[in-house]
Amino acid sequence: MADTLLIRALKSQPKQLTLCNKNLVKIPRAIGKLDCICQLQLKNNKIKKLPKELCHLFQLQVLNLGNNDLDEFSPILQHLHSLEKLHLFGNNISHIDSSSLNGFRSLTFLNLNGNKLKQLPPEICNLISIEHLSIDNNELIELPIEFCALTTLEEFHAAGNKLTSLPLEVGYLVSLEKLHLQRNRIRELPEGLGKCYNLRYVDVAANELRIFPTELSSLPLKELYCEENPLLQNMPVHSVQEEEVLSxxxxxxxxxxxxxxxxxxxxxxxxxxxxxxxxxxxxxxxxxxxxxxxxxxxxxxxxxxxxxxxxLNTWLECVKFVDAKEDLKLTSISGSIPVRALLCSYRCFNAAGHNYYGVAFP
Structure with a gap:
């Protein structure tokens, strides 16, 4: 069936070719003769390996290999220099070889949802044009520091993983507008997040957060989702601390x-x-x-x-409870949000007139 479709396509020289839902176990090698196509749809098949002839598709801009049986991020893909959008969701990819991420100079969209990835290679920074990166429902425990070099990244999805933190250098993601981190194990968001001055949407629901970074209010947030986190509660208890001895x-x-x-x-x-x-x-x-x-x-x-x-050193970590609607101008959430505040001494902590509270752990 696929061979017949390819023979017909060779005669018409199409810009798009769709071979979805064909129960394909492999891609016919004749695909390499269609060097005219810009979009190739191959989702919902049983493809396990990519033929080397795929490298001949020099004009290919969109490739959809979602819901197949691929177990690797094929190095063949790096030869598709015109590729802008790549869908690899719903496969069995557990590892990305460092050399496989070379050559993607035009790639703006990458979907790796629903695979078995445990880590991203440092070479992820080679995706110099990436704007949308989605790795939902994998097995990631951490992100490499090099991830923060993706200065063109506008939207990042990493929901349903096992992340416990983000790199401290996350502030270098200067183009980031949407951040999806729900259903992870994140205990703390780095202070650098306050440097993402374009961040409008944050979803950190169902994590292990207790408090938000100090510069949360400086972000142009429109939507914030943080339900199902053990956030600090405003339960004031009187406390006066003795002056400390500094080093x-x-x-x-x-x-x-x-x-x-x-x-x-x-x-x-x-x-x-x-x-x-x-x-x-x-x-x-x-x-x-x-x-x-x-x-x-x-x-x-x-x-x-x-x-x-x-x-120099974080001496006293406190919390300020800000109103989500009045202070942060959010419509997606109501009530108070605990935001971190840093104090230089117990003298300032004991001073009257401020609304910062010490953090008490059970």
């Missing part, structure tokens, strides 16, 4: 950052590019330029939610 390293770091702040220094992790005369800089500002390791360390500092001063 010499912490004291020194705070002193330096205060001096830099007082001299209007706004960034100590890189040299200033302004036209300001270096001779007018403060002594501290001049000196810090010669110690790149210290600048890098100070760049990881946090800012106290009460006094606004910078500190």
């Amino acid at each position: 010499l390293k912490e004291l020194s770091a705070r002193y330096i950052m205060k001096e830099l702040k007082d001299s209007d220094e706004v960034s100590w992790d890189e040299d200033s590019s302004s036209d300001e005369d270096p001779e007018e800089w403060s002594y501290m500002r001049k000196a810090i330029r010669h110690y790149p390791d210290i600048r890098t360390m100070l760049a990881q500092s946090s800012k106290c939610a009460v006094c606004g001063d910078s500190f």
Whole structure:
């Protein structure tokens, strides 16, 4: 049947070819002669392996191999340099070889839902044009740091996996608009998520979250779904803590950052590019330029939610309960959302007039 269809197609030179629901166990080798087609639909078959003749489809832009019996991400696919959309959902793929992700310079859409993937290779960063990546219902435990290099990624689906966290570098996903992470085991979202300034949709329902990152309110969120998480509850208990003793390293770091702040220094992790005369800089500002390791360390500092001063190490983690509708302007959820707040000292924690609460664990 498939051979007959291919023979007919050779005569008409079509741009699209559909061979869905044909009970195909393999793709006829004659497929390589159809170098004119742009779309090839092969879903709902029993295909186990791809023929090397597929490499001849130089103009192919859309390939649908969903619901077949493929057990590998075939290296043959990387030779389809014009490919823009690739569907591989509902197969038995358990591993992606690192060399198989070369050549996909035009790929904007990849669907790997419903496979058996336990990890993504670091070479995932080779998908330099990817906009939509979907890996729902696999067996992923973590994502590689290199995943965060996908600066063109707009929509990411990873629901129904076994993820316990996201890479700290997630803030580099500057184009990300939609994030689907429901039904995982995520205990904490990284602070870097607050750097995804285009993020409009977040679904983290049915995870193990207790609190959200500090910069949640700075995101342009339109929809947030977080039901079935053990979120912190607003149950105030009076507590006054004694003043702590800071380490010499912490004291020194705070002193330096205060001096830099007082001299209007706004960034100590890189040299200033302004036209300001270096001779007018403060002594501290001049000196810090010669110690790149210290600048890098100070760049990881946090800012106290009460006094606004910078500190090096997370001293006291608190929570602020924000109203989803009034404060975050969300219509998808009601009630209070627990958002992380960092304080520099117990002195600030004991100060009157703020609405930050210490976090008590059972």
